[in-house]
Amino acid sequence: MARPEKQAEPNPHTDVVERSVWKSIALVAICTLSMIVNNACSSSASIALPTIGEKLHIVQYKLQWILSAYALSSGCLLLLLGRLADLYGRKRMFLLGVACLSVFSLGCGFAQNEITIDVLRGLQGVGGAAVIPASLGILAHAFPPSPARAIAFSTFAAGAPIGGAIGILVGGVLTQLTAATWRSVFFLLAGLGAACFVGGYLVIEKDVPSNERDRRVDWLGAFLVTAGLVLIVFVLSDGSIAPNGWNTGYIIAFIVIGVILLLLFIGWQHYLEKIHSDPDLAARAATKWYLAPPLMKLSIWTRMKGRMAVMLCIAFVEWCSFFSWMLWVQLYYQNYLLLTPVLTMIRLIPMFITGCICNLVVALVIGRVDVVFLIIFGTILTATANLLFAVIKVHAPYWAFGFPAAIVSVVGADFVFAAGTLFVAKISLPHEQSLAGALFQTMTQLGSSFGLAITTIIFNSVLTKESRAAGVAVDKSGTNAPRAAQLDAYRAAMWGGFAFGILGAVLAALFLRHVGIVGHRGDVDALIDDEATAHAVGEFRAGDDGDEKDAEKPQ
Structure with a gap:
């Protein structure tokens, strides 16, 4: 009797697991909840800063580190943790991430001094660095290019404004009205993180091993890029308040050291990619522990004739514009107009409503509209929000400047995030989805820090110049500056945010005109129009495990 033929096992990185509609909905909901918790962890601290400073006796110019500590760890570890998620399991990395968010949020709620809360915020950021790339990889693998993927990614992106709403709206109420004040916010985040952990454990499919032949981690590259980013983000955060x-x-x-480390990282990745693209050299590299596959192939930036790099740069400048607006508008309301956290929160409500509507719009039109129109339209509206505050009249009603700015501010961030992550997922290979998502998220995090640093320089320069002209020596807090000087400084910072938004629109108009529609199921080979992308696809189709001869096309 002939031996029955062994049935081939499904390729975990190309075959889509069959699941019910309700389980698919639950999967999207849990990933979206992780985005909500991550964004709430960031935004809740910003509106509670004045209260935290008062309760923990932290001087104003050091309060920025409560925000920067989170951005430092969450932005600098994304590439490493994204790569580890692709190699060793996205569900595992997801659960680790939400556990960090929950546990260290609880710790922040019990912090008693400046150093403790800064350290715990940094550890909390590690959770954000783990959970977002893992979530993007989970969604990209669970939903092949189709309307369902567009809905999944748009829903996930909607977690950003919802998280911002929970952080700022609910955070403002809890900070002002509860007995625990700002601590209540972190207790809430700890509870949300715990719920996300339980949901992820129950809903997300079990991890399967990567099908890459060489699953070693490029630890040298990880050190170079992490150390370089840490130093650069530290400088961007601390430069304006240094002695x-x-x-x-x-x-x-x-x-200087940070830039050198990043240049070394780029050179090292180029060297490793060159070695591992040659079968003979790759065989020899397998015997040396330090010659692992590159943490990030530089060729990923050249996908689709370099439009991948353009999309990442647009994400960078859009977050320069959006994040700087969001921070300065809160400081304007609380420090200049002397509004309470609750009154500040009320003025920002339209932003979160618009954010949810924007992601619904993306889900409906992403399969019908050229992505360049969405990005140009969004970046211009974010620039407009900055422009409205750059020319704001103090005594004008909220409805004249604050209300329209709150409505349009978030459009660019939502359109760029949803469309950008769909674009990145579509031209990335199945075994690099979390890394590609981490790369996109890294650019947004760096954009947030860079935009804040540049607009802070603008703010401080104008504040000092105008104060000296009025015969006042400004202290580090800036609170003794003349009112007119403070207003001019806020306006100048907003002009900086406006310039970043316009730059994003110009980049999209010049370089993304031929990207087309990214949210439909078309033939993915239509995107393979350049040597870099075709080479990457050819490598994958050759089969990383030596057995896969007919791997599916990239998502």
């Missing part, structure tokens, strides 16, 4: 500002010795040293 001698940007002329402080350690600030100059750190920025």
